[in-house]
Amino acid sequence: MKQIESRLFLGDCREELKKLKDNSVDLIFTSPPYADSRSNTYGGVSPDKYVEWFLPISSELLRVLKPTGTFVLNIKEKVAKGERHTYVIELILEMRKQGWLWTEEFIWHKKNSYPGKWPNRFRDAWERLLQFNKSRHFYMYQEEVMVPMGDWAQRRLKNLSETDKVRDPSRVGSGFGKRIANWIGREKAYPTNVLHLATETKNRNHSAVFPEDLPEWFIKLFTKKGDWVLDPFMGSGTTAIVAQRMERNAIGVEILPEYFNLAQKSIKPVIETHPAQLALMEGKGKYATNKSK
Amino acid sequence: MKQIESRLFLGDCREELKKLKDNSVDLIFTSPPYADSRSNTYGGVSPDKYVEWFLPISSELLRVLKPTGTFVLNIKEKVAKGERHTYVIELILEMRKQGWLWTEEFIWHKKNSYPGKWPNRFRDAWERLLQFNKSRHFYMYQEEVMVPMGDWAQRRLKNLSETDKVRDPSRVGSGFGKRIANWIGREKAYPTNVLHLATETKNRNHSAVFPEDLPEWFIKLFTKKGDWVLDPFMGSGTTAIVAQRMERNAIGVEILPEYFNLAQKSIKPVIETHPAQLALMEGKGKYATNKSK
DNA sequence: GTTCCGCATGAATCGATAG
């Protein structure tokens, strides 16, 4: 019998994060208010002051994250005066100065992007998922997010020549050839750094900023059961809800009472897990096995 | 009777670009040598010196581009010491100081990238397509790249296949293939800034950096027939070949004689277009139509 | 009970209008 906790804090994360211990969190997954949106939150941070506003927070996050942990930041720059604003890429540079390692940038392809038409711009259908770490040696459970191979292997391998099967020519800058022969006959494959998910528009009365599949994927990838997951901009609690369902301890901070109350309604402070019973249910529960999309 | 020219230059683009007139090019599309790759070219630019190396070139490009023109830069940072290197985002910031507008960032999702695996990292399946402009008022022929709408495609395909429950995945955003031309219908939608496109596997011994569909899409989007297209890092000539086929004038610069010769073999210095004959073929030719703004 | 169609609804962006 094991306990899974969920600790929710109502308040400004710039203050609330101070209550957390050093090196205590395994995964931080969050989607902070984008510049000039959710304008009543955090005073509606303007694009020009975004970096300045975020740096004290990322500094605290650096403190509470375990050396083996990971910080995943979902963000996208707005258009200002016809240009993409530079606050996101400036933030990357500044966070590196704080000591963060910019390990990777995943792309979230939003299949149902916001509609609209403009004379010199198409619809924005992607967001950044920036992966930061404290050290090069972080935990990553790659097998947990493997995807069915489908007909990829069959189709590709048939048409490839023998040399093709040995080396990947379309590499980017890296000096490695990839042995593709290892993949023949396998049923599952590792995913790439491009995620295809639709935004959830109709979820009760309050729409989540991101679909549950998004935190779910990263929680599977970077934590195991019983680990601690933190979302300093919890909103209505998507990250914490998913974490609890996946039997990870959760910490959530939200500044708006309206959202905080929604989160509280969906999340129990403590749940008990029953290993024996769970074993019986293995394969039936939604997160008992490695499901993938 | 109209002439379409293709001017190829053998040499270092830092020198060759000086031969071009101010404000004379409608579209620059290029994929420069990535840091540390093509190492015998340009002395094997190291990541740490990449920005410093590229800025004089982008300065020349700014000079030769028409105020209504567009510069599309295909690039992706490599991994160094476990981190994504920052030279690309630093380059964006520095180019803005030169006077470039960072209008947009398209994502090229490389669909058929092989499933690879490193201990800390998944396969990199996307690259940046950075759009820069000299002014907010550039030409963009959006109708030229419209794709069939999702709902429309679904109704058609429903009669053909029994995959009812799964909606057609090749809809807007993924509609990048040549089959679109066959589905000549009313209901089309504008694409997004995420491009789904497979990497090309044939002709790989000549190391085409990108598939022909990539320059084709941007040439359609940002130029009309008779416009001038420039690729300062021509390689084996993919951009110039596509430009000529689409009846755009092309300028290509390549430093390596081996690649330059390959390009020369595929490209004629001058071709003649016959409006009368073309009119008869209207609707059959792949690039027969082209509306102006 | 299926399948199908109508409808509301978004981390958007631009240009015009108002203060």
Place this chain on the structure above:
DNA sequence: ACTATCGATTCATGCGGAA
């Protein structure tokens, strides 16, 4: 001239009611 607000534009999704 500069910022703040607002209407217009547009399309994938999933729900609910209808066939």
